[in-house]
Each structure stands twice: as structure tokens, then as C-alpha cells.
Amino acid sequence: MKKFFGVTIAVSMIIVLVAAICLKEAKILKNNGISGIETKISDKTKEPSNSTDKTNDNGTKKETPTAPSSTKQPDDKEKVKPKTAPVKSKPVIALTFDDGPHPQHTVQIVNALKKYNGHATFFVVGNRVEKYPGVVKQISQNGNQIGNHSYNHKQLTKLSESGIKSDLKKTSDILQKTISKKPSIVRPTYGSVNNRVKSSAGAPLILWSIDTLDWKTKNKTTTVNKVVSRAKDGDIVLMHDLYKPSAQAAEAIIQKLTAKGYKLVTIDELFATRGVKPQNGQVYNNAYKKK
């Protein structure tokens, strides 16, 4: 009997012990299980927003087929896009006007540039600066650049070295007197350049990439179309401010190019945007970006 009691006590004690251990373990398992599920749930809720952030950062990618919540994306994109959009520099164009100044047409062009916050370069002839100093002041005061286009429009290639130098200096001195500033650039008359002109000019020689031939056609629409259809970043456009159709064309060109997103700049500004310093005696036709 004693033996029987002893065994049952021992067995029941073991049962109690095992039961206690099992209960404890069950609790631990239960706790672990719940917290495990919670983290998984929270991971899942985070995932969609992470993936939409990634696509927005890339900017170029639209919806990925695996993205779980497509309804949230448009909202997120609208909020994120303005912050991540890269700042693009505007394409630039330098309009240039030769042979002036002219008391009406030049002023008309200067006013149009002012209206659209643009600048241009006027390559003036010395003897006309003497006639219309007020117009030259007006060009300069509005942030436009003045360049040297000789004293009386002689072809520089037909002059001697000293002839070229004295002709350009005469105009330069007149400009110094008129606007208290010497011109830093030259446009050779007729676009004619030889080695003598290069070595005697003492300034960068600015030619062009778009020749409107406005002096020949004297037609507003033809001139406007020529510029607006061809214009690209870094162009230098040749026009003449002596003619009424040219001034009218310039007004339309300034309005249209500005609307297309171009910034109208002086020759100095054009090369400054490219980080280029034009060198004396060198010929420049454009300021296209190097590929």
C-alpha cells in the first residue's frame, strides 16, 4: 500500500510539474507569436509607402505593377514632384542688331526687350552714334550691350593694320564719351575677316549662326519665321535696326522666343552662361553647348 501511495504521489507531482512547465511555455509562445505578427503587419503597412517614395524619387518611373496601393500614388506624387524636380537653366539666344542706331526703330526694339525682360546686343556705327547719342544711352541703360561696328561701315579687310586700328578706336572713343564705357567686342563689317583684322581688332570678333537677311527681304513675316523656326540654345542672330520691317519682326521674335522659354541675352551674358571668356582676335559664331 505504502508503495502504491508513494508512486501515485510521485506521478501526480510529475504531472503538476509538467503541467506548470507546459503552461509557462505556452504563454511565452503566445506572446512571441502575437508580437511577431504585429511586426509583420507593420512591415506590410510600411511597404507600400516605401515603394511609392522610391518611384517618386526616381521621377521617371510611373506605376510599378507590383506596387500594392495604386490609389495612394497620385496624391503622393503631387506632393513630392515639385520638391524633386531638377532646376533647369533656360536655353539662351543672343539677338544682335547692326548698323544703327536709328531714332525710331532702335527705340522700338529696346522697348520690346524691356517688356519681355530680355537683352540684346547692338553693333553700332560710330558716325551714327554721333548723330543719335540719346538712343545709344537708352540702349545701354536698359541692360543691353553695345558693340563696335566701325566708324563709317568700311570693309575692314580692305584697310591697312593702322587703318583698322584707327577706325575701331574712333568708334570706341565716341562710345566712351557717350555711355562712359568702351565696347569690348567687334562685329566686322560684312562679316569679313582676315588675319590682319584678327590681329588688329584688339577684341573678340562676333559673327552669327542665324543670318535673317532682313536687310534684303525687308519682310516682317519672312524674318520672324527664319528666326523662330531655326532658333536653338546658344544661337547668335543677325538683324539690322535700320529698317521698319526689321523692328516689327524683332518685336514678334522677342515675344515668340520668350514664350518658347528662351532667355534673350547679350553677347557677354551668352558666353558667361557657358563659362567662356571670348579671346581677342578670335571669331565666334555661336555659343552652342559642347557635347
Ligand SMILES: [Zn+2]
Ligand atoms: Zn553692318
